[in-house]
Amino acid sequence: MAINAPEGTYDLLPDRKLFWEQFKQTARDVFGLYGYLPIETPVIERTELFVRGIGEATDVVGKEMFTALSGANLQKLLNGEKLPSKSRLSLRPEGTAGVVRACVQHDLVPQGAPPAKLMYAGPMFRAERPQFGRQREFNQVGIECLGAEDPATDAEAIIMLMRFFDRVGIPQESRVLLINSLGCATCRPAYREAVRAYMEAHADELCETCRERMELNPLRAFDCKNEQCAQVMEGAPKIGDHLCPDCAEHYDQVRALLDVAGISYVEDQRLVRGLDYYTRTVFEVQTVGDDRAQNAIGGGGRYDKLAEDIGGRPTPGFGFALGFERCANVLEALGHGFPRARACRAFIACVNDEVRADAFALAQVMRDAGVATELDHQGRSLKSQFKLADKLGALAVIILGPDELAEGQVRVRNMNSHEESLVLKDEAIPAVLSIL
Numbered sequence: 001m002a003i004n005a006p007e008g009t010y011d012l013l014p015d016r017k018l019f020w021e022q023f024k025q026t027a028r029d030v031f032g033l034y035g036y037l038p039i040e041t042p043v044i045e046r047t048e049l050f051v052r053g054i055g056e057a058t059d060v061v062g063k064e065m066f067t068a069l070s071g072a073n074l075q076k077l078l079n080g081e082k083l084p085s086k087s088r089l090s091l092r093p094e095g096t097a098g099v100v101r102a103c104v105q106h107d108l109v110p111q112g113a114p115p116a117k118l119m120y121a122g123p124m125f126r127a128e129r130p131q132f133g134r135q136r137e138f139n140q141v142g143i144e145c146l147g148a149e150d151p152a153t154d155a156e157a158i159i160m161l162m163r164f165f166d167r168v169g170i171p172q173e174s175r176v177l178l179i180n181s182l183g184c185a186t187c188r189p190a191y192r193e194a195v196r197a198y199m200e201a202h203a204d205e206l207c208e209t210c211r212e213r214m215e216l217n218p219l220r221a222f223d224c225k226n227e228q229c230a231q232v233m234e235g236a237p238k239i240g241d242h243l244c245p246d247c248a249e250h251y252d253q254v255r256a257l258l259d260v261a262g263i264s265y266v267e268d269q270r271l272v273r274g275l276d277y278y279t280r281t282v283f284e285v286q287t288v289g290d291d292r293a294q295n296a297i298g299g300g301g302r303y304d305k306l307a308e309d310i311g312g313r314p315t316p317g318f319g320f321a322l323g324f325e326r327c328a329n330v331l332e333a334l335g336h337g338f339p340r341a342r343a344c345r346a347f348i349a350c351v352n353d354e355v356r357a358d359a360f361a362l363a364q365v366m367r368d369a370g371v372a373t374e375l376d377h378q379g380r381s382l383k384s385q386f387k388l389a390d391k392l393g394a395l396a397v398i399i400l401g402p403d404e405l406a407e408g409q410v411r412v413r414n415m416n417s418h419e420e421s422l423v424l425k426d427e428a429i430p431a432v433l434s435i436l
């Protein structure tokens with residue numbers, strides 16, 4: 001039986017792969033204007049990084065992480081031996097923890113230095129139940145800004161993301177920006193306790209998962225998709241009433257800066273996000289008129305304690321990530337045309353087998369001259385060579401025939417206008433270039 005790609009993963013075939021490359025390039029162009037530089041961290045990290053960074057009680061770490069073992073370590077585990085924590089590795093479920101780890105490891109934000117502004121793009125892995133817009137391997141583009149606590153950092157990054165969506169073709173009417181503040185180590189514990197106490201008082205109205213969450217991660221109950229839980233949580237204490245003066249001031253300033261920049265947003269006090277590292281500002285961009293659970297195309301926020309949690313010195317941070325596949329789904333629904341991956345720009349067609357050696361030699365000359373050129377290697381008829389040229393995306397076809405070649409000439413066809421001209425063989429490349 002043929003072996004297919006694992007469930008929840010997919011192949012980026014040439015057209016989609018080209019779009020992914022263009023998508024990343026647009027991100028580099030837009031984020032570059034704001035000072036972001038590229039970084040690439042390993043796809044695999046020590047499990048402990050995610051446990052300490054993202055939080056053991058989150059679904060992402062507690063339930064969805066793919067943990068990897070080398071053959072030797074798997075054997076040890078099967079033999080009942082204990083593995084040292086260093087040998088426990090996991091595929092990254094997201095990019096923030098790895099980038100912050102790299103900043104700590106390489107001291108990218110020394111005392112008094114300007115913030116480190118970094119962007120990344122690549123695959124992330126979560127063992128979720130696959131469905132439309134939810135894969136086990138998916139691609140994210142993300143940014144992290146480390147070293148600045150100022151609300152201007154939050155606002156600047158959010159504005160930059162909106163500019164990116166504009167550029168990539170997801171207009172303002174198709175998206176909604178939700179924002180909230182989750183407070184800090186000073187004000188959140190009391191708020192968390194207030195939510196927990198409220199949930200305890202309503203325990204018999206909550207689903208089993210929310211009852212389980214109550215002690216470990218009560219704020220996640222705001223995300224529960226169960227109708228009745230949603231109704232109960234409507235009455236829960238609101239974070240806005242529990243922010244300390246510093247957090248309230250920070251949040252006010254973020255909103256004021258977004259207002260000045262003309263960015264519209266909706267405040268959503270139930271927006272808690274699924275990763276434990278967030279402090280203060282959190283936000284999510286969702287698609288409008290899409291009530292599917294997978295309507296979040298991007299999200300992020302501030303994480304002022306993450307660097308310390310993974311063993312670094314106190315370093316405030318802010319960042320976001322967006323999901324390439326979900327953005328591509330939205331663009332598809334908006335009727336966006338996707339690029340076509342062209343294997344070549346020019347094609348050399350042979351009238352008969354006699355001229356194949358000349359075609360082979362001319363193809364090398366054309367490629368050396370910088371023109372992506374293809375030709376048939378399967379003995380096709382002239383008609384099917386034209387079909388192939390079309391399929392490969394050729395804009396010009398050079399036709400080699402024995403009679404013309406004897407006169408030192410070739411025919412050049414413009415595949416769009418179907419015009420054909422007879423030119424000297426030495427003039428073939430300029431004739432092709434004038435078509436491309």
Ligand code: HAM
Pocket residue numbers: 093094095096126128133134135136137138140142143144274275296297298299300301302318319320321322323324325326
């Ligand atoms: P996140 O909200 O977990 O945040 O993921 C960001 C985006 O990745 C989501 O909005 C969604 O578009 C996409 N995504 C997440 N899971 C899946 C999936 N299973 N299948 C397809 N797409 C998915 C983070 O990952 C944080 N690291 C963002 C951040 C950066 N916060 C601060 N800095």
